[in-house]
Amino acid sequence: xxxxxxxxxxxxxxxxxxxxxxRTLHIPFxxxxxNVLFASLxxxxxxxxKPGNVQSPAAFLTAAAAIELIFLIVYFKGKKKxxxxxxxxxxxxxxxxxxxxxxxxxxxxLVPPPENVFxxxxxxxxxxxxxxxxxxxxxxxxxxxxxxxxxxxxxxxxYVQRLREIFLPVxxxxxxxxxxxxxxxxxxxxxxxxxxxxxxIFSAVFWPTFMAMIARVGSVDEKIIDSARVMKVxxxxxxxxxxxxxxxxxxxxxxxxxxxxxxxxxxxxxxxGASAGLGYFVKKFSDYADYTRVxxxxxxxxxxxxxxxxxxxxxxxxxxxxxx
Amino acid sequence: xxxxxxxxxxxxxxxxxxxxxxxDGVNMAVEQGEFVxxxxxxxxxxxxxxxxxxxxxxxxxxxxxxxxEEVTSPGTDRGVVFQHYSLFPWLSATGNIVFAxxxxxxxxxxxxxxxxxxxYLDKVGLSDSYDKYPSxxxxxxxxRVAIARVLAANAEIFLMDEPxxxxxxxxxxxxxxxxxxxxxxxxxxxxxVTHDIDEAILLADRIIYIDDKRxxxxxxxxxxxxxxxxSLVGDPKYNELHGKxxxxxxxxxxxxxxxxxxxL
Numbered sequence: 001x002x003x004x005x006x007x008x009x010x011x012x013x014x015x016x017x018x019x020x021x022x023r024t025l026h027i028p029f030x031x032x033x034x035n036v037l038f039a040s041l042x043x044x045x046x047x048x049x050k051p052g053n054v055q056s057p058a059a060f061l062t063a064a065a066a067i068e069l070i071f072l073i074v075y076f077k078g079k080k081k082x083x084x085x086x087x088x089x090x091x092x093x094x095x096x097x098x099x100x101x102x103x104x105x106x107x108x109x110l111v112p113p114p115e116n117v118f119x120x121x122x123x124x125x126x127x128x129x130x131x132x133x134x135x136x137x138x139x140x141x142x143x144x145x146x147x148x149x150x151x152x153x154x155x156x157x158x159y160v161q162r163l164r165e166i167f168l169p170v171x172x173x174x175x176x177x178x179x180x181x182x183x184x185x186x187x188x189x190x191x192x193x194x195x196x197x198x199x200x201i202f203s204a205v206f207w208p209t210f211m212a213m214i215a216r217v218g219s220v221d222e223k224i225i226d227s228a229r230v231m232k233v234x235x236x237x238x239x240x241x242x243x244x245x246x247x248x249x250x251x252x253x254x255x256x257x258x259x260x261x262x263x264x265x266x267x268x269x270x271x272x273g274a275s276a277g278l279g280y281f282v283k284k285f286s287d288y289a290d291y292t293r294v295x296x297x298x299x300x301x302x303x304x305x306x307x308x309x310x311x312x313x314x315x316x317x318x319x320x321x322x323x324x
Numbered sequence: 325x326x327x328x329x330x331x332x333x334x335x336x337x338x339x340x341x342x343x344x345x346x347x348d349g350v351n352m353a354v355e356q357g358e359f360v361x362x363x364x365x366x367x368x369x370x371x372x373x374x375x376x377x378x379x380x381x382x383x384x385x386x387x388x389x390x391x392x393e394e395v396t397s398p399g400t401d402r403g404v405v406f407q408h409y410s411l412f413p414w415l416s417a418t419g420n421i422v423f424a425x426x427x428x429x430x431x432x433x434x435x436x437x438x439x440x441x442x443x444y445l446d447k448v449g450l451s452d453s454y455d456k457y458p459s460x461x462x463x464x465x466x467x468r469v470a471i472a473r474v475l476a477a478n479a480e481i482f483l484m485d486e487p488x489x490x491x492x493x494x495x496x497x498x499x500x501x502x503x504x505x506x507x508x509x510x511x512x513x514x515x516x517v518t519h520d521i522d523e524a525i526l527l528a529d530r531i532i533y534i535d536d537k538r539x540x541x542x543x544x545x546x547x548x549x550x551x552x553x554x555s556l557v558g559d560p561k562y563n564e565l566h567g568k569x570x571x572x573x574x575x576x577x578x579x580x581x582x583x584x585x586x587x588l
Contacts, residue, residue: 053374224412226378226406227404227410228407229379231398231400231428232399233425237427238370241423245415246412246413246414274449298376321457322413322414322458323413
C-alpha cells in the first residue's frame, strides 16, 4: 500500500517535471508552420519560371503579405493557436493553386493563375469599390429598416398577449420561407431594382427578427416585470428601459445570422437585374466566361463578409457585455 | 395612526380551475419604524400579503392603508427586496440603483446620482463593485445591492419577501445583521417575510404568525436590541420564544395529519 502511494506520488512528480519542461521548451508549431508556408509561397512566386500568360505578381505578393501582417498582429495580441492553423490552411491553398498553375496542368481559362486573379483587385479597383458602395448602401438600408421595425414591432406585439397569439404563429410560417424563393418575383414587381433589393433584404431580416423579439418579449421573466412594476414604471419605461434591454441580446445574437441571409439575398438579387454591386460584378464576368474576374469577385465578397462579421462580433460583445 | 394598516384583507385568485383563497380576513397594523417579521409555513399566504402591499395584487375584500391612504397600485414609498431577480441584469450595480432613484423622482445629473449610489453601495459593503453587473456578483452581493437600492430610492417602507432565503448561512448572518443595523439607523418601517424562526427572532420587534390564510399569533419580541446570533444563544427569552414558534409550526403539522398525536 505504502509503496503504491509512493510510486503514484513519484508519477505525479515526474508528470509535473515533464509539464514544466514542456513549458520551457514549448515550440509554437502552428505559428512555425504558417511562417514556413508563407516563406515558401513567397519564394515560389518570386523565383519559379512563369508561363507567358502570367501577369505581375505584385498584387498576389501584397495580398499574402497583408495576410501575414494581420496574422502576426492577431497572433501576438491573442496568442490563439487556431489563428495560425487557419492561416496555414490559406497559405497551403494558395501554394497549391500556384504550383498547380506552374505545373502546366491547369486549364488556362477555368483555373486562372493566382497572380492574374489578385491583379484584378488592382486593375478593377474602381469598379470593385463602386460595387461595394452600391451593395452596402442597399444592405444597410434594408437591414436597418428591418431591425428597426422588427425590434419595435416585436416589442409592441410581444407585450400584448392577444396580438402575440395572433402574430407568433403567422410569423413562424412566413419567416421559414427562404427570401431567395420570391426574389425573382419581387425584382419583377418592384418599380426599381434598388427598391426590390431593399425589400428582399428587409424581408430576409425582418421576419426572423420580429419573431425572435415577439417570442422573447412574451417570455420575459415574471420576476423582472414585477421588479419593474413595484418601482411604478410607466408603459414607455417598461417597454424601452426594461423589456427592450432584456430582449436585445436575443436579437443581437442573431445578427450575424441575419446578416448572412441578407448578404445571400443581396448577391442573389444582384445577379438578377442590377447594374452595380458585388453580385453583379461576378454575374457580369461569368457571362463573358472571364473566370479570372469571377474568382476575384468571389474572394472579394468573402473578404467583405468576413470583415463585416468581425465588426458584428465586436458590436455584440459591446452591447451585451452584461451577459459575460 | 399606524404606518401600515391592514383591515379584513381577503385575497382570492381566479384561474381556469376556479378560485383559490390566499388570504382570508387578515387584520394587522405596523407602527412607524417598527420591524415586523411575518412568519408561517409555505403556502400560508405570507407572500400574498406582501404582494397586496406591493400593489401587485388588489384585495378581493378589505383594504390596506399606508399613512391612512388606501393602497391601489405600486408606489415608490415602498421599496421591495425579492428573493430572486430583484436587479436588472443589464444594468451595473450603480445603474440599478440610479434607475430606482430616478423612478422615485430623485433628479440630478447622472454623475450626482451615481455618487449617491456609490455612497449606499459603500454602506452595504460593496465599495469595490460599483460597476459590476449582477452576473458578476454572488447571491449575497446581489441582495446587498437590492438593499442599497431601496435605501437610495428613499422608500419609507421596506417590503422584504424571504430576501435571504437563497443565501448560504455565513452570508445570511452577515446580511441579517446588516439589515437590522440599517433599518434602525434609517428608521424605516420593515415588513419582512420569512419561514426561518431564528431569523425572525433576530430581526423583529414583533412577529406575526400566519397560517391557513389568517393571522394566528402576534408576538412582541422582548429581547433587547441590537441582537446578534451569539447574544441570543442561551438567552431564556430566546429559548421561550423559539419554543413557542416551534409549537405553532408543529401544531400545523399535527392538524394536517388529522389531529392525532405525532411523535417526531
